[in-house]
Amino acid sequence: MARKNRINRKKTNGAVILLLAVGSALMFVPVLWIILSSFKSLAEIYRSPPTFLPERWIFTNYTEAVAQFRFLRYLWNSILVTLSATLITLIINSMAAFALSKYQFPGRSIIFILMLATLMIPIRVIMLPVYLMVARLGMANTLLGIIIPPAATPTGVFILRQYMLTISDEMIDAAKIDGAGHFSIYWKIMLPLCTPALAVVTVFSVMWRWNDFLWPLIVINREKLFTLQLALARFRGELVTDWNYVLAMTVLSIIPIVAVFAGMQKYLIQGIASTGLKG
Amino acid sequence: MRSLKTLKTLKTAKKKKPLSLAPYLFLLPNTIIFTLFIIIPALSNFLMSLYRTSPFRDREFVGLDNFRYILLIDDLFPRSLGNLARFVVWDVLLIVVLSIAIGVLLNQAVRGKSFFRSAFFFPVLLSPVVVALVWQWILHNQFGILNGILQKVGLETRPWLLRPDLARTWVVVVHVWATIGFFALIILAGLQSIPASLYEASRVDGSRAYQDFIFITFPMLAPSIATVTILGMIRAFEIFDHIYILTGGGPGTATMMVVQYIYRAAFELDQFGRAAAASLVLFVIILLLTIVQYLFGKRREAL
Numbered sequence: 001m002a003r004k005n006r007i008n009r010k011k012t013n014g015a016v017i018l019l020l021a022v023g024s025a026l027m028f029v030p031v032l033w034i035i036l037s038s039f040k041s042l043a044e045i046y047r048s049p050p051t052f053l054p055e056r057w058i059f060t061n062y063t064e065a066v067a068q069f070r071f072l073r074y075l076w077n078s079i080l081v082t083l084s085a086t087l088i089t090l091i092i093n094s095m096a097a098f099a100l101s102k103y104q105f106p107g108r109s110i111i112f113i114l115m116l117a118t119l120m121i122p123i124r125v126i127m128l129p130v131y132l133m134v135a136r137l138g139m140a141n142t143l144l145g146i147i148i149p150p151a152a153t154p155t156g157v158f159i160l161r162q163y164m165l166t167i168s169d170e171m172i173d174a175a176k177i178d179g180a181g182h183f184s185i186y187w188k189i190m191l192p193l194c195t196p197a198l199a200v201v202t203v204f205s206v207m208w209r210w211n212d213f214l215w216p217l218i219v220i221n222r223e224k225l226f227t228l229q230l231a232l233a234r235f236r237g238e239l240v241t242d243w244n245y246v247l248a249m250t251v252l253s254i255i256p257i258v259a260v261f262a263g264m265q266k267y268l269i270q271g272i273a274s275t276g277l278k279g
Numbered sequence: 280m281r282s283l284k285t286l287k288t289l290k291t292a293k294k295k296k297p298l299s300l301a302p303y304l305f306l307l308p309n310t311i312i313f314t315l316f317i318i319i320p321a322l323s324n325f326l327m328s329l330y331r332t333s334p335f336r337d338r339e340f341v342g343l344d345n346f347r348y349i350l351l352i353d354d355l356f357p358r359s360l361g362n363l364a365r366f367v368v369w370d371v372l373l374i375v376v377l378s379i380a381i382g383v384l385l386n387q388a389v390r391g392k393s394f395f396r397s398a399f400f401f402p403v404l405l406s407p408v409v410v411a412l413v414w415q416w417i418l419h420n421q422f423g424i425l426n427g428i429l430q431k432v433g434l435e436t437r438p439w440l441l442r443p444d445l446a447r448t449w450v451v452v453v454h455v456w457a458t459i460g461f462f463a464l465i466i467l468a469g470l471q472s473i474p475a476s477l478y479e480a481s482r483v484d485g486s487r488a489y490q491d492f493i494f495i496t497f498p499m500l501a502p503s504i505a506t507v508t509i510l511g512m513i514r515a516f517e518i519f520d521h522i523y524i525l526t527g528g529g530p531g532t533a534t535m536m537v538v539q540y541i542y543r544a545a546f547e548l549d550q551f552g553r554a555a556a557a558s559l560v561l562f563v564i565i566l567l568l569t570i571v572q573y574l575f576g577k578r579r580e581a582l
Contacts, residue, residue: 016387023381024398027460031405033424034413049427096309103302111306118317120569124517124538125562128545128554129320129327135334137315149316152309182301211406213520214538218546229408233524236412250412257404265397272461273468 031254038062038247045243058244062252065245071252073224074231077143078210079256081227085147086205089156090198096152097160098186102172112161115154123150124214131218145219146212146227156201159271163197164190200271203264210257228253324562327555335549345556356557358532359540362447366536367515369451374462374511375504381459382466383496396467400460407520410457415440415525418449440526443533450522450534457521458514462507469503470496505576509569516565537561 033052037045038061040054065071099105100112123130130149131140139145167190175185191198213229220230232253235246261268328345332338349356385396402410417423418439426436440446477495486494519538522528528535537557545554 013387013389016384017389017391020384020389020391020395023384024395027398027401027456030413030417030456031401034416037416046422048421049430050422050424052424092308092312095305099302099305103299103305105299105302108302111310114318115313118313118321120566121317121321122513122517122562122565123317124519124541125558125565126317126320126324128541128551128558129323130316131545132323132327132334132551133315133320148312152312152316154313157309182299182305186305207404211408213406213408214542218542229406232408232412236415236524246412247416250409254405254409257406261400261404269396269400269464272464273471 034247035251038244038251040244042242042244045247061244061248065248065252069231069235069245069249070224071231071249074226074228075252077225078228078253081143081146081216082206082209085151085209086202088147088151089153089205090201092152093156093201094160094191094194094198095186096157097164098190100157101161101164102169102190115157119154119158127215127218134219139219141220141222141225143220143225146216150215153205156205159201159274160194160197163194167193196267196270199264199267200274203260203268204271206260207257207268210260324555324558327552328559329552331550331552332555333549333551338552341552345552346560349553349557349560353553355532355535356537356540356560359535359537360560362532362534363516363518363536365447366451366518366534367512370454370515370518371508371511373451373455374459375508377455377459378462378466378507379500379504381463382470383492385463385467386470396464399463402457403460405457407457408524410453411521411524414449414453414456441530443530446526446530446534450525453525454515454518454521458511462511465507465510466500466503469500473499505572509572512568512572513565516561 036052036054037050039057039059040051040061041056041058044051044055100108134140134145134149139148171189171193172185175189180188211229212227213233216227216230217233220226223234226234228249232246232249235242235249329340329342330338331341331345381399385392385399389395405413417425420426420436420438420441423439425439429436437445439449473496477499478491481491481495517538518536519542522534522536523539523542526534528539538561541554541557541561544550544557
């Protein structure tokens with residue numbers, strides 16, 4: 001009986017692994033084909049029926065794409081937007097979360113409820129008035145216009161506040177007795193203790209900002225200020241003949257985000273898990 | 280012990296009594312940005328929908344004309360709503376079913392678990408632009424690998440993105456492909472939070488695997504499934520980037536969704552008032568559905 005069970009167990013295990021393997025292949029192969037195609041000559045890319053592996057590996061797609069299209073500029077714009085937006089989000093969100101979790105003051109619950117309520121506003125539904133505000137403040141067609149408006153994420157404040165609530169007040173009280181000011185309590189005690197929650201917000205913010213398309217599309221129309229995503233979308237439309245470069249740039253644009261994921265996978269999964277458990 | 284604790288919190292509350300400016304200062308930067316770029320715009324969207332307006336023109340009050348135009352005169356808006364409704368239904372349905380299936384599979388104790396988990400999550404890392412570019416090539420009528428494979432095995436090739444019915448199917452498939460890993464992880468977390476003792480108890484009672492699934496896993500997973508449904512729905516309603524690149528809303532207007540309609544009205548046709556009216560309609564729909572779901576969830580809890 002026990003042995004039969006074990007055999008059954010083995011069979012289901014095999015089936016599970018088979019299903020998972022097929023699923024994983026479906027997730028990987030499309031991108032793999034694009035990566036392989038980015039090493040093909042233009043003539044081979046435009047061949048029908050298409051090839052899977054490159055007949056001849058052409059590495060100049062990459063060097064020429066970087067040289068011809070201001071790839072480095074778009075890359076720099078993307079990096080600048082992603083890093084500064086994430087930094088600003090981390091600082092202002094954690095400051096707000098600190099106030100909402102460790103102070104009692106009039107208006108606290110109103111502010112918190114208001115913030116929770118806006119979690120329900122799909123941001124794209126208000127993109128027009130946000131754009132008009134950006135234009136009125138003179139931030140249209142600037143990187144600042146991409147960076148600032150979405151920085152005060154209610155989600156970030158929420159994640160950080162929940163985490164700060166679990167930190168006991170004793171350390172804060174002790175620091176107060178030692179004469180530490182409000183800001184140094186926040187900066188020197190609270191932030192270091194919040195590292196895991198800050199990491200979760202960081203991963204989400206980096207992924208979102210790096211991959212964002214619609215908001216930069218609305219704010220920016222000067223080619224000099226394009227992020228990578230804008231550049232990719234634009235070249236796809238315009239340079240119909242230069243697909244070898246577009247494919248190479250596509251692959252290059254994936255690398256940084258995969259690297260970030262590889263480094264911070266733990267926090268990302270933890271963050272998603274807590275989204276699920278909260279609901 | 281308990282009274283001591285309340286005493287302590289009372290004390291600390293008292294200590295903080297002299298109104299300090301500090302919390303307000305901490306809140307200030309976030310609140311300024313929040314007010315400027317979320318609260319004021321959310322309110323001004325209502326006003327905007329009542330005007331004929333654009334950044335380059337003086338505005339003119341037109342009452343409900345914008346709504347009349349998008350709902351009754353311009354048949355593109357109802358059509359994009361119809362496209363969106365169809366998209367949302369299939370998208371959410373597939374996401375819920377597949378995320379549960381993948382979540383359950385990933386929860387099995389097999390070798391290479393963490394590899395599989397990363398594999399399913401991989402497309403989530405890709406930007407919508409990249410996802411759309413990748414699939415545009417795969418589905419390309421002449422040069423795409425899908426038709427290439429079909430040809431090789433002697434099956435009929437199809438113009439996947441050039442026929443309305445096929446394009447509608449593929450935008451759903453591509454979007455599900457790109458986001459399913461995220462939702463599967465939510466389900467996986469839900470599965471892992473179910474106490475093992477429940478299964479042990481039922482095993483003692485001699486229950487079978489499928490019974491476990493129906494009577495333990497499914498009910499315990501309900502909150503995670505609800506999260507997946509709500510998040511999936513809100514995201515589906517807001518769909519833009521993937522489709523804008525993949526099909527541009529075409530062929531014709533077969534895959535044009537509401538956000539693209541709004542984008543087009545505002546930034547291509549310079550009709551901000553009409554775009555605002557369309558935004559408001561979309562907002563009301565999303566809000567109503569969220570409320571319905573919330574009430575539904577509440578009732579289930581009461582039962």
